[in-house]
Structure formats: C-alpha cells, structure tokens
Amino acid sequence: MSQVTLTPGSRATLQKLGPFVALLIISVALSIVSRDFLTLDNLLNVMRQASINALIAFGMTLVILLGGIDLSAGSVLALSSVIIATLLSTGTPAIVATLAGLVAGGLMGFANGLVISKGKVAPFIATLGSMTVLRGLALVVSNGSPISSFNSDFFSLLGGGYVARLLPIPVVLMLAMFGVFWVLLRKTVFGRHIYATGGNAESAKLSGVKVDRIQLWVYTIAGVMSALAGVVLTSRLNSAQPTAGTGYELDAIAAVVLGGTSLTGGRGWIFGTLVGALLIGVLNNGLNLLDVSSFYQQVIKGIVILLAVLIDRGNKKSS
Template identity: 55%
Template sequence: MLKKIYNNKPLIGLIVFSIIVSFLNPRFLSVNNILNVLRQTSINSVIAIGMTLVILTGGIDLSVGSILALTGAFGASLIANGVNPVLAIVIAIVIGGLFGIFNGLLISYAKLQPFIVTLVTMTLLRGATLVFTDGKPIPVRDGGDFFDNIGGGYFFDIPIPIYIMIALFIAGYYILNNIKFGRYIYAIGGNEEATKLSGVNTSKYKTLVYGVCGALSALAGVIVTSRLGSAQPTAGSGYELDAIAAVVLGGTSLAGGVGTIAGTALGAIIIGVLGNALNLLNVSSYYQMMVKALVILIAVLIDKKSSK
C-alpha cells in the first residue's frame, strides 16, 4: 500500500503542497474553500475526461475551449429566443459532439494530424463565436430552475457541478475498464496498426472518441453559461491547456495507450488547488500562469525519469 502511494508522485505532491499552503493560509482547508476549489475544478474536469480519451488514442484536441464557447453561446441564444431550456441544452451538446466528430473524421479518415486539425478548428470556431455573438455577451434571463441549477445550484449544500463531475468520472472509469469501447481506446493508443489488423475499425472508434470529447466540452459550456447567467464570447479561452495539463499531471502518456481516469481526476484537482492557493497567497495573475507552467514541466520531467 505504501509503495503504491509512493509511486503516485502527483498525489504526494498534492498532499505536501496542501499542507504547506494550509500553514501559510488557514482558510485553505476550510469547507467553503474546498467546495469552491471542487466547483472550479469541475469545469476543467468535464473537459479533461474527454481529453483523456483522445490522448489515450495518441491524439490531441485543441478545439475544446472554442467548442465550449460556441455551443454555450448557441444554447444561450436558443433559450433567449424561447426554446425550452432542456431542449436547448440537448441541442448544444449534440452540436458539440458533431464538431468533435468533424475533427475525428478529418483525423481518422483523411489521415490529417490531430494537432493541425484541432488547431484549425479551434481558430475557426473561436472566430465563429465572435461573429455569432457580435463580440457581446448573450444574457440568459428565463432559463428556469433546471438551467440555473446546472451551474449555480446546490444539493445538500454541495454545488451541483461537483455531482456532475463525480458522475462523469465514474462513467469514464467504467467505460475504460469494463466495456469494449474502452479496451479499444487503449489498444489504438498502444498500437493502432496491430489493432486494425486484429479486425477493429480504428477509424470509427477514433472518430467516436473525438465526438465524446466535443460533447463533453459543450456540456462544460452549458455549466459555465448557467453559472454566469450569460454566454461570454471569450469563454473557454485557454481551457484546452488546463485540460491537457490535468491529463498529463494525472500520468496519461501523450504517446497514447497509458493512463487512467482516476489519474486525470487527481491532475484536475492539482490544477484547481494550485490556482486557488496562488489566489489565497495573493500571487499576481501575471505570475500564476508561469508558476502553473513550471509545475507541469517539473511533473512531466519527474514522471519521464520515473518511467525510465
């Protein structure tokens, strides 16, 4: 047991860092602050779950933040024009999934590089968001209790986004460990050619993975829009980097085939705790991105050295 904990260096780092910060600022371990950290982490976690599936296949998705912004704006516009909020949410998630499938088709069937495809999609959808919103927020005044509670509601004094995050982590764990789809994801990332020769339609499953990632990004967009009460044209900017960071910090290999949903959950919490701690310690936002980048780099270097 102790050996297993020792080998989980991100967990050790999180515990040590939390202890240090709690001494520097006692508010860090308060119940309210912990719930705040988890609520902030929930958005990144929802995206990171989809990103984990993509990276396990050996791919990458840079368009998740732009999908979040555009689907959030489209969903807000539907509600503002009298569409039932539940239907608007479903439409937004489906559109996000279609954007992801579009990425997957270009990557799997047109054999284009994931980095290039999703970089183009990221830029295209970010521009489309600005055109659609005319660069202005879209307020949601009549979303109803269901829509308002998705991002801003509570259940037993715990924010609802935390329940959504936990449910999706459980679902992701089950998919990767108990059904054929999950086994194929690992197989494709481990050796796509061998998986194809064994009779698996690797192109289809890779396309589905990007579709799931897009749908989860749209769900994150719904949560953000609900919490803010409006769709912001700049929403999701930089979220792709936080999602990738959470996946990498959790031990998933960028080469594919190695990683877990539990690791991603830990990585997302590390990112959330780090950001919260820097805020509590009054570290300037100008330095926070630099600190995050250095922590991620150190974690990757340690993990690479341990693997060797």
C-alpha cells in the same frame, strides 16, 4: 546493505500514486500557510472551480490515450455556450437548449474525428484549424457580444444549484462523469480498444480493432464533454461569452498530463485526470489566497506542467 528492487507492478503503482501524493503535500502546505484553505466553503469552491476543467479533461483523456490532442476544446465550449444562450434568449425550453448545445458539441468533435481518421490529418493540425474556425463561428453567431438576455431557473441550477444544500451541482456532475469514464475505460471493450489503439495503432488494426471508428467516437465524446463544461460555465455566469474558454484546452491537457497519462498514448487512467484537475484547482486557489500575482501564477503553473512532462519521460525510460 541490501538494495530494494521494485517490480514493474510496484513501480507502476508508485507512478499512479504520485499525483495524489503531490495533491496531498500541496494541500497540507497551503493549510499551514493559510487558515482559510481548509474551510468547507473554500474546499467546495475549489471543487466547483475545478469541475469545468475536469469535465473537459475527462474527454481529453480519451484523446490523449489515443496518442492524439484536441486544441479546439475551448472553442467548442464557446460555440456551444453561444448556441445555448441564443436558444434560451428566444424562449426555447432550457432542456431543449441544453441538449442542442450538447449535440452541437458532439458534432464539432465528430468533425474533428472525421478529418483525423478519414482525412489522415495530424490531430494537432486538424484541431488547431477547427479551434480557429469554431472561435470565429462563436463570434459570428453572437455578433461578438455577450448573450445574457435569458432567465431560466432550471438552467441556473446547473451551474449554481446544490444537492442536499451542500454539494454544488457542478461537483456532483464532475463526480458522476468521473464514474462514467472510469467504467468506460476499465470495464468495456471500447475502453480496451482505446488503450490498444494508443499503444500501437497498427497492431490494434491487425487485431481487428476498427481504429478509424474509435477515433471518431473519442473525438465526438471529447466534443460533448467540452459542451457540457460550457453548459456549467454559462449557467454559473448567466451569460455566454464568444471569447469564453480561451486557453481551457491547455488547462485540460495539463490536468491529464499531471494525472499521469502519457502524451504518446496507450498509458494512463481517469482517476489521475481527476486528481490532476483538482491539483490545478488547488494551485490556483492557494496562489489566490496567498495574493500571488496572476503573472507569477502562470509561471508557476507552467513549471509544474513541465515537471510533469519530464517525470513522464523519465517513467517511460525506466519502464
């Protein structure tokens, strides 16, 4: 009996398809056990809920491709949201307030990148510190209370509106940003430099890649994406909570890892991140439909993430 031998290219293709196959299997299983799962309203709801995680995860993908980590994403989201809501409550035009929140998120990410690239502080330590600092600033700016004294039709559309009365705007935004990041990673020199830096930073330097500049830009982009997720969340809730986004960075990291991006950097793709975010959204939605306790939901999600990491380690050994 002949043995089938996979070429490295075939093995890589199968590894990439793994998250998508898992998403299909879980979706089919949930559609069998719950009649409500495959309804259009529910599927759109899954995508709308997954959009916030996906937006953060797109930025996190770049960070992890570098071999880094960003534990401050949830705090960036919270502080950006508080800044936006504070400006809106004082009568600032919605477009100006939104842009200010995005710029603030970019500056927070830039600060992370500066400490990591110039200060040579490990990404885990640098972003752990900024996570605490930024969460504290969100509490200071908001005085520890929710901010909801604003009313803007334009701003409300960003989280609750629809395109063509069908697709929620957060879903459209998620798909649009997926396209942007796909082009960024696949078609630009910047994207190739990210992969090169994550694969071997020293070799990348010798090849002429400005590694410090790549780190600065990547963490800045990650900050903007966290702030954009904050825009969507604040618009949906019509209020800003200084405690918002707690644990969101972990969900984003989970989406990236489930999508097949290696935690050691240099290997991964943005489509996998999108699938990973949808996978987490489907899991959350399915467990809710099945009335599974939120306590058990945490256990199940943790097991899924651990399995994804173990599979990643297995793939690295076999490659």
